[in-house]
Amino acid sequence: MTKEDYISNLRRALHTLPEADIADISQDFEEHFAIGLSQGKTEHEISAELGDPALVAATYFDEGLEDIGHTMKESAAHAAAAAAAASSASSAAKSYSGAPAASGSPAAYAGNGTQQVVSTQKDLTGARLFVILLNILLTWWVAIAILSTLFSFWCISISLLVAGISAFAALAAASGEWAAVLVLSGVAGILLAVATGILNFFLSKWTVIGTKAYIKWNKKLYNEGF
Amino acid sequence: MNVQFKKGVLDLCVLSMLKESDQYGYELANTLSEIIQISDGTVYPILRKLATDGMVTTYLQESQSGPSRKYYRLTGLGKKTLVSLQQEWLTFSRSVNQIVGGDAT
Numbered sequence: 225m226t227k228e229d230y231i232s233n234l235r236r237a238l239h240t241l242p243e244a245d246i247a248d249i250s251q252d253f254e255e256h257f258a259i260g261l262s263q264g265k266t267e268h269e270i271s272a273e274l275g276d277p278a279l280v281a282a283t284y285f286d287e288g289l290e291d292i293g294h295t296m297k298e299s300a301a302h303a304a305a306a307a308a309a310a311s312s313a314s315s316a317a318k319s320y321s322g323a324p325a326a327s328g329s330p331a332a333y334a335g336n337g338t339q340q341v342v343s344t345q346k347d348l349t350g351a352r353l354f355v356i357l358l359n360i361l362l363t364w365w366v367a368i369a370i371l372s373t374l375f376s377f378w379c380i381s382i383s384l385l386v387a388g389i390s391a392f393a394a395l396a397a398a399s400g401e402w403a404a405v406l407v408l409s410g411v412a413g414i415l416l417a418v419a420t421g422i423l424n425f426f427l428s429k430w431t432v433i434g435t436k437a438y439i440k441w442n443k444k445l446y447n448e449g450f
Numbered sequence: 451m452n453v454q455f456k457k458g459v460l461d462l463c464v465l466s467m468l469k470e471s472d473q474y475g476y477e478l479a480n481t482l483s484e485i486i487q488i489s490d491g492t493v494y495p496i497l498r499k500l501a502t503d504g505m506v507t508t509y510l511q512e513s514q515s516g517p518s519r520k521y522y523r524l525t526g527l528g529k530k531t532l533v534s535l536q537q538e539w540l541t542f543s544r545s546v547n548q549i550v551g552g553d554a555t
Contacts, residue, residue, distance in 0.1 A: 251520075252475055252494045258517040259476040275489025283495040448526060 225271040227257045237281030249284065351449040355442050363438075374428055381420040388413025456486055460496050462539055465524065465532040468506065474519035497522055505531055 225233070231250050238246050253274070260270040274280065391410030398406050463486070467478055475497060479490040500506045505528035512518045524532070 249494065249498065252498075253491075255474075255517060255520060256476050256479065256490065256494075259474075259519065262515055262517075270490075273483065273489065274491035277491070280489070280491035280495065283492055284498065286495070 225268065225277075227254075227267045227271070230257075230267075230271045230274065230277055233277040234281055237278050238284060241284070348447075348449045351445050355446045359442070370431060374424070374431060377420070377424045377427065381417050381424055384413050384420065385417035388415075388417060456488055459539065460488070460492070461500065462532070462535045464493070464496055464500065465505065465528055465535065468522055468524045468528070469532060472521045472523040474511075474521050476519070478522070500528070504528075 231253055234253060235246055235250060238249060241249075256274065257267065257270055260273075261267070265273075388410045391406045391413060395403060395406050395410075460482075463482060464478060467473060467481065475494060478497070479493040482488055482493055483490050497506065501508060501522075504525055506522045507525055508520050508522055510518050511521050
């Protein structure tokens, strides 16, 4: 069978699927042919290795693909609506095993799917409790400590800057040796302010990065469990 | 080899093969068909199902020889599922071996 024949046979056997899915699937087989050809195989050899297009198409239906979009929407809606983890687990499990049963595919996969869904749901309760307790008992205080440290560091920088500038401002009223002292302390103040400012900038940046990572970790733990 | 045997473990095989590195469909199909004698075309429905179930994601990558390839990568969910499927398989195959095992001779 030529590549063209193979893909058109496949498309014909898949015709009940949405056109977007058929196009996507055809693309996978186009790619398979292209790679096979680039490795020196003939279209007929590749077709033979791929197996009967009608059987391949049947495998798509066997895997319950025509129901999956529906199933996922349904369980997502359930998950959103159901506050209790248990009820969402059971409905997700129901729609999971419903899909393959409708198309008569092996129950083995449905079994795995169900187990997976249920165990994820069970894990979540512990993980969510952990996230909530962690934030109430620990994170809160750590955050206050870090933020107040950062705040006081910035205060130091700003007061150094103010001191430096006011040294220059006082220059008008000073004379002789005092003027030299004021200039020196002014320059020193401003330089120190800039140096500590740069340090603080990076400390703040790392705090933001760390906070983001922490929030992401919390979200992941909360939504996906341990 | 018995078709029903293969059907049950294909997901596990594909997920396991993606554990070490991302692979493209042709590569997966070739390896699988060599090892457990399935037809190459069977791999694509499985990959598609794994993608729809959120076990794998796909991305296109150019190749030096030939057309660009659709690569498959395990997601977090895929890795988790792989671990539990692996355990199930090991337990199951051990149990079956106890019944079928070499002692019968």
